[in-house]
Amino acid sequence: MKHHFLHYMDQVIQNRWNEVAFADYGEKKQYTHGEVAQQVERFHKLFRLMGIKEGDKIAIASRNCSNWVVSYMAILSYKAVAVTLLQDFKADDLSRLIKHSDAKMLFVGPFVWRELQHQELPELEAIISMDDFSFIHLAEPYKGNVEHVMSEASALTENTFFSLVKDGMIDLDSMALINY
DSSP states (O other): OOOOHHHHHHHHHHHOTTSEEEEOTTSSOEEEHHHHHHHHHHHHHHHHHTTOOTTOEEEEESOSOHHHHHHHHHHHHTTOEEEEEOTTSOHHHHHHHHHHHTEEEEEEOHHHHHHHTTSOOTTOSEEEETTTOOEEEEOGGGHHHHHHHHTTGGGOOSOOTHHHHHTTOSOGGGOEEEEO
């Protein structure tokens, strides 16, 4: 493979740091390329702190939205595996797919969470709301440290993950996606 999509994203982010990357239709919230890079870096810190390793699975169950894209980019660029789940699945099916995938974390939208919150998901170390990236659930061992890491977002600069792609420190051919 000549170039991975993250290689192109790196170039776009560097060249258009202050320009709008995407927005949700009909809503005021929008992300600049720089804000996307900063949020991705925050998630990388969270993943490291929680012991997420290359190849670990992280599930996403939500409608398509800007935060879906940000979480997806964070997962793939960390070299974890994104397990994308349709929000239209029934709660029992979603629960089975999450368990079957061995996902360690879940990014979940409000529509899905209304149904899924009644399911037993003890294997998940964290459940993160797609609305605002707040924690819905966080396993006990992580509580103090993770909340500190997530609050450090304002200290980030342009030295984000995407520079690792340019420097060849991340092998983009080794990334994977599972889509249900």
